[in-house]
Amino acid sequence: MRADIITIGDEILIGQVIDTNSAWLATELNKVGFSVRQITSITDTPEHITNAVEDSMKESDLVIVTGGLGPTNDDRTKQTLAKLFNTTIALHKPTLDTIKTFLDGRKMPLNSNNFGQALQPVGAVILENTEGTAPGILFERDNTIVVSMPGVPHEMKAITTNKVIPFIKNKFNTVPIINRTVLTQGIAEAVLAETLEEWEESIPDYISLAYLPKPGMVRLRLSARGDSSPYINAEIEMLIDKLYSIIPDAIFGQEDDSLQSVIGEILAKKGLAIATAESCTGGRIASFITQIPGASKYFKGTVVAYSNEIKENILKVKKSTIDNNGAVSEPVVREMIKGICDIMDTDIAIATSGIAGPDGGTPDKPVGTTWIAIGNKNIQIVRCFCFGSDREKNMIRATQTALNMLRIFLEKSDCNYR
């Protein structure tokens, strides 16, 4: 089963609003077996609305239109759709009652705009809106369904969940689409593709693979329809198992995991306390770790030592170590680890020192050079990376890389740290 989504209104076309409704709708439609063929944002002229809806009706079984049903005059969707389905507009008594009840609850009077919202296309199915004054409208022609809903996200979501999804589940005999996502860190997309070439060739043709890069990570998504093979779930599971055996260190989680959530779970389970000593990452590692609710169970704190003075006075990095090696060096991140574990009394720590850019690079240590250490007073794992020339990206990559180094260390070591 195929669906199209059409979004009406200028605010998306002038870049003022980012269309988050469509991603939400696509996810919900996927769950009940619809694949979304096309998402279109259009202006609110009757001609553009008519053309877009007619084009989509030719290609898909379900067309969902959002926006253009508000109480103000620039909304022409309802009239245009009524004309397209050869019907007229008339008072819809149940809608008027719902609007009255809704406004009463907010102690607001009924005005003429609201009354206009109770006028609905004759013969259409009217979908009650418990969250606002404009109901959804459902039309049907030749087994194709067109649903129109207001664009306000919580109203659209309520109508979809309560009315649209039950209707289409009942109407169409659908098979859900299965999506599984594996999250990797530390291997660039092109290298990953080369490494996985053989594995990729082993994927049966009814399962599709997509590479989805994001700053500091690449996500691998396997998709299939539930009816493509009786063993589909088992087959995807086997492919993922194989993947773990090819790139064990790079995979840090699946689906909605993040490095900080995965690390949080391990630290909480092992009862370990962590701190960070950050130079070039400027507090980003701490802010990633503290995104997780309950991080205070394992995260004690951070020293951002942006100046050498702070590295020396607070983290107790020796002046001679900095003088002899520079602040961006292996000995310095080792001493930062020892210092932060000491003053924050933690089992483990992360330390970073690098040249984020755009200035400060030298031929020996170009912009992007970053030393990262993981460990404690007894043991430190230290690595040097060459990221790129973009300051913000270098900081995010250093953060993700450090968190992944920590994850690997926590998973492999026996945790007798102190």
Add this chain to the structure above:
Amino acid sequence: MRADIITIGDEILIGQVIDTNSAWLATELNKVGFSVRQITSITDTPEHITNAVEDSMKESDLVIVTGGLGPTNDDRTKQTLAKLFNTTIALHKPTLDTIKTFLDGRKMPLNSNNFGQALQPVGAVILENTEGTAPGILFERDNTIVVSMPGVPHEMKAITTNKVIPFIKNKFNTVPIINRTVLTQGIAEAVLAETLEEWEESIPDYISLAYLPKPGMVRLRLSARGDSSPYINAEIEMLIDKLYSIIPDAIFGQEDDSLQSVIGEILAKKGLAIATAESCTGGRIASFITQIPGASKYFKGTVVAYSNEIKENILKVKKSTIDNNGAVSEPVVREMIKGICDIMDTDIAIATSGIAGPDGGTPDKPVGTTWIAIGNKNIQIVRCFCFGSDREKNMIRATQTALNMLRIFLEKSDCNYR
């Protein structure tokens, strides 16, 4: 002049990724006088790509296609467009050189996937990508331009800014749309709209106003076409001046300013050093401050004191102060300010302590309660805020609010801090 934007790739259609590229592109195209007619997200089948591009070419002068140019096998855009424009693919030597230089900088070898990216449609204009390995491609037919770019946001943005915008400005004779944006912090959108009602009524009808809320700030944008009045720039300037007189403390900058860039300039100019002592913001204030290149001139460092132990041992907050008032309290943030200025030897500091949520709230101090202090050993400005129930949003609001308090303090005080 009209433009269409087409986004290729499953990740948007299955709801995994929200399309932020199109909003950015629409804004940039507006600036040079293009209005966006339609934004379409489609699957990566050759048929769908061909149909969508052909449909858009009938309606618009410029068609921008993003996505589907990555190094992996799920990308078919380039081949499809070459066919649509009746040309073939061949090695494009300058692209190969750019890719080699790009990979050399990252100490990565050239692989066959990268080599494939150097194959380009013959006769098309190849737009160099300084941020990645897939260049942009520009086709022209009957005065209509079709541009294809990778979907990775920073690569797409670099190619658009450096290559596409200059090309279309040169090619089409457009009247730019004038956009001026004023940035405010600390007043909620609805309250701001009420405060500015009279000012809003004084705006002439050829200048339009938009409220653009973002976490922790509201942007006010005034727009007009360059040909709508000969005095357009002067009129907008007058409106902005008036705005400053109505809400002086709330306005922290214009256009691409950020609180951290504005503060950075003031601190550098006044020769002041700053540090932060963060509890509930978990390092976010430090990471905002360090986004600015050259922040090391004025930013010394941070202690994230997530546990009370760190507040006491490192920031020297008295145990009795915490015991008597709780960690989320005015006396604690005052002592955090004194402690951090002392150990980091700075002129000024920011301190935060709050309940970010979702847990940890009490009837007295519900989730969202946040104490923020600005100052040094001699003087502290302290305020308490009640943000909302969302953890991440509370952290961002606390960060923006703290930075704006600092800005107002720096602009108003005489800077004899110590």
